[in-house]
Amino acid sequence: GAVVSQHPSRVICKSGTSVKIECRSLDFQATTMFWYRQFPKQSLMLMATSNEGSKATYEQGVEKDKFLINHASLTLSTLTVTSAHPEDSSFYICSAPFPGGARETQYFGPGTRLLVL
Amino acid sequence: GEDVEQSLFLSVREGDSSVINCTYTDSSSTYLYWYKQEPGAGLQLLTYIFSNMDMKQDQRLTVLLNKKDKHLSLRIADTQTGDSAIYFCAESKGNKLTFGTGTQLKVEL
Secondary structure, eight states, rough: OOOOEEEEEEEEOTOOOOOOEEEEEEOOOOOOOEEEEEEETTTTEEEEEEEESSSOOOOOOOOOTEEEEEETHHHEEEEOSSSSOGOOEEEEEEEEOOOSSTTTEEEEEOOEEEEOO | OOOOEEEEEEEEEEEEEEEEEEOOOOTTOOOEEEEEEEEEEEEEEEEEETTTTTTTEEEEEEEEETTTEEEEEEEEEEEEGGEEEEEEEEEEEOOOOOOOOOEEEEEEE
């Protein structure tokens, strides 16, 4: 069964609105979670590392004011796309290292498809 | 930079073996992974190999690692239609993963 969940699975919004995506670790704690973005027929690009209790670490070229990350608890990280525009339409996937598995093994959520009109 | 490259497409007949190849550039990677992504879904971890290993077998899956050439391959024995998906290799440094470009595997009857 899934060990990482995401909500919503699919969202359509108007340009200029903000969208919040949740990533939850199920039955385990994750002090670190990762957010990726995937364009159609392309690979996953790491956007940021979400750290519980501290600020997220963003990859080069990712606007931290546009993609707000909050890791408020050991099982929940949220990604908020602020003032979304059509170019933000993408597939957003989170992951979390799974304790007890091989070191550095990560499990991925099912993804959230965002469409900005 | 860290570039991980894969061929874009592979077509095989059901029952044949599939071999998906991956080349990476970061020799300090500790683990290398293979993930499977079905249409519209997230990534499913298939298998991984530690960088000091040459080979790992897990049921129908065999991973070969040539560290000298920075080449990783995934062999799927007795390929089934349910294996049709996109396969990503990934290398890790710490908890950060760098993904390959993905190989779309199509299994034909």
